[in-house]
Amino acid sequence: MALRLLTAGESHGPGLVAVLEGVPHGLPLTAADIDRDLARRQRGYGRGGRMKIEQDRVRIVGGVRHGRTLGSPIALWIPNRDWENWSRAMAPEPPDDAAQAAADGDWRLEPVTRPRPGHADLAGALKYGARDIRDVLERASARETAARVAAGAVARKLLGLFGIRIQSYVLRIGEVAIPSPVLEYGEDGRPPVDPAALEEATEASPVRCPDPVASERMVEAIRTAGQAGDTLGGVFEILVTGVPVGLGSHASGDRRLEGRLAGALMALNAIKGVEVGLGFAAAALPGSRVHDPIGFRPPRREGTEPAPAAPGPAHPAARAAAARAGADGWRGPAAGFFRYRNGAGGIEGGITNGEPLVLRAAMKPIATLRRPLPSADLLTGEPFAAHHERSDICAVPAAAVVGEAIVALELAAAWIEKFGGDSVDDMLRNYIAYCERLAAWVHRAPAPEASRAAGSPPAGGSQAGAPTPGRDPR
Ligand SMILES: Cc1cc2nc3c(=O)[nH]c(=O)nc-3n(C[C@H](O)[C@H](O)[C@H](O)COP(=O)(O)O)c2cc1C
Numbered sequence: 176m177a178l179r180l181l182t183a184g185e186s187h188g189p190g191l192v193a194v195l196e197g198v199p200h201g202l203p204l205t206a207a208d209i210d211r212d213l214a215r216r217q218r219g220y221g222r223g224g225r226m227k228i229e230q231d232r233v234r235i236v237g238g239v240r241h242g243r244t245l246g247s248p249i250a251l252w253i254p255n256r257d258w259e260n261w262s263r264a265m266a267p268e269p270p271d272d273a274a275q276a277a278a279d280g281d282w283r284l285e286p287v288t289r290p291r292p293g294h295a296d297l298a299g300a301l302k303y304g305a306r307d308i309r310d311v312l313e314r315a316s317a318r319e320t321a322a323r324v325a326a327g328a329v330a331r332k333l334l335g336l337f338g339i340r341i342q343s344y345v346l347r348i349g350e351v352a353i354p355s356p357v358l359e360y361g362e363d364g365r366p367p368v369d370p371a372a373l374e375e376a377t378e379a380s381p382v383r384c385p386d387p388v389a390s391e392r393m394v395e396a397i398r399t400a401g402q403a404g405d406t407l408g409g410v411f412e413i414l415v416t417g418v419p420v421g422l423g424s425h426a427s428g429d430r431r432l433e434g435r436l437a438g439a440l441m442a443l444n445a446i447k448g449v450e451v452g453l454g455f456a457a458a459a460l461p462g463s464r465v466h467d468p469i470g471f472r473p474p475r476r477e478g479t480e481p482a483p484a485a486p487g488p489a490h491p492a493a494r495a496a497a498a499r500a501g502a503d504g505w506r507g508p509a510a511g512f513f514r515y516r517n518g519a520g521g522i523e524g525g526i527t528n529g530e531p532l533v534l535r536a537a538m539k540p541i542a543t544l545r546r547p548l549p550s551a552d553l554l555t556g557e558p559f560a561a562h563h564e565r566s567d568i569c570a571v572p573a574a575a576v577v578g579e580a581i582v583a584l585e586l587a588a589a590w591i592e593k594f595g596g597d598s599v600d601d602m603l604r605n606y607i608a609y610c611e612r613l614a615a616w617v618h619r620a621p622a623p624e625a626s627r628a629a630g631s632p633p634a635g636g637s638q639a640g641a642p643t644p645g646r647d648p649r
Pocket of ligand 1: 223293294295315316317320443444445446539541542543565566567568570573574577
């Protein structure tokens with residue numbers, strides 16, 4: 176069964192709906208699991224007054240019983256708290272009191288006719304023949320992303336059972352930028368950061384940037400833009416650790432995982448570019464500095480080596496099987512093979528290679544400006560300043576949280592394709608069997624010393640910290 180998501184609901188309507196089909200039976204799930212991510216989406220310096228009104232909370236209205244999924248479609252309802260102010264302007268019923276309300280001076284009932292450059296306003300109104308841009312802007316608004324975040328939290332819960340951790344952080348706001356903290360591997364064959372410490376630093380920042388100095392400068396940049404009636408975009412990075420080798424496929428274009436992830440991230444409002452691993456930087460480098468040399472570490476044999484300290488799958492048997500197949504928390508099970516760096520961002524040939532996934536997305540500045548750009552009236556063509564409605568100045572920190580949800584949904588879809596099963600127990604059995612196959616492969620592999628030497632990185636070919644040839648970096 177494929178994973179399918181449908182969302183509905185307008186920005187100022189009664190609420191948002193998400194229906195997620197394909198989640199197996201038996202996944203522990205409560206509203207608190209979802210509310211956590213909804214709250215994270217609403218934080219961040221630079222967001223508009225709306226966030227203070229909303230304080231999203233989900234109601235699970237289908238597909239879950241006594242804290243466990245039923246295998247049926249999961250239906251989620253997120254009420255819009257602002258609805259009470261919009262119940263006439265956004266009423267599903269025909270507005271019999273509209274004329275009276277307009278006479279009362281309710282601006283919400285006035286048709287919007289001055290399209291904002293950079294929003295869906297003009298293209299949408301012309302496409303649908305709408306004489307009131309509100310017919311379009313209500314759904315084009317990123318309020319919809321709350322529904323995607325709610326569904327993504329379910330996907331995250333499923334992946335979390337298997338030790339997969341998805342996090343994001345902001346690398347750029349306007350002109351203030353930091354490099355990716357995870358692409359360059361150190362001498363020990365790992366990025367010089369711990370995912371948990373990275374997450375802590377990220378969540379402590381008002382702009383979700385793990386570098387405190389850059390974080391302050393980003394806040395200042397947003398403040399300055401806001402004072403000028405302007406807006407800012409930026410770049411966020413998504414890091415996924417604990418991913419096994421083998422999700423996605425090289426076999427057909429529509430099964431290649433980087434295409435699916437990039438397509439899904441590009442479908443997030445205001446995202447105008449996506450990179451995987453080195454991304455555009457790879458185009459300027461020779462192959463010897465781009466591709467990730469392969470190393471091999473002998474299998475972990477139970478009883479002779481301590482289990483990895485980093486968290487793995489929650490289920491003890493799955494954790495043990497993953498560890499036997501080379502998982503170490505940072506990397507997923509990959510039969511003992513590893514890379515000395517991660518320019519590929521964890522995907523080769525459309526398939527995960529066991530290294531962490533690293534994706535970046537570029538967000539354009541918010542289109543609703545307090546000092547609006549010139550526009551032309553939809554109905555008369557007369558020149559006017561564009562429409563302005565309460566809006567964010569910068570939403571990159573929030574977009575990063577939505578990006579996590581989008582990646583979670585896409586990865587969960589690939590996970591369900593690979594490990595299948597109607598129930599989480601079926602899936603666990605399939606996962607353990609796969610790990611055992613990978614572990615058996617490791618046991619049959621050539622002697623570690625020989626293959627380690629074969630996997631040494633090419634001389635002078637490090638785009639990251641150069642590992643010592645033949646040395647087990649862990
Ligand atoms: C989390 C998030 C919050 C956003 N907030 C706003 C906003 O307050 N005002 C606005 O004009 N656009 C906002 N946007 C961007 C618009 O939704 C987006 O620009 C619009 O839908 C047009 O789509 P496009 O930019 O992909 O072409 C936000 C986007 C995201 C991801």
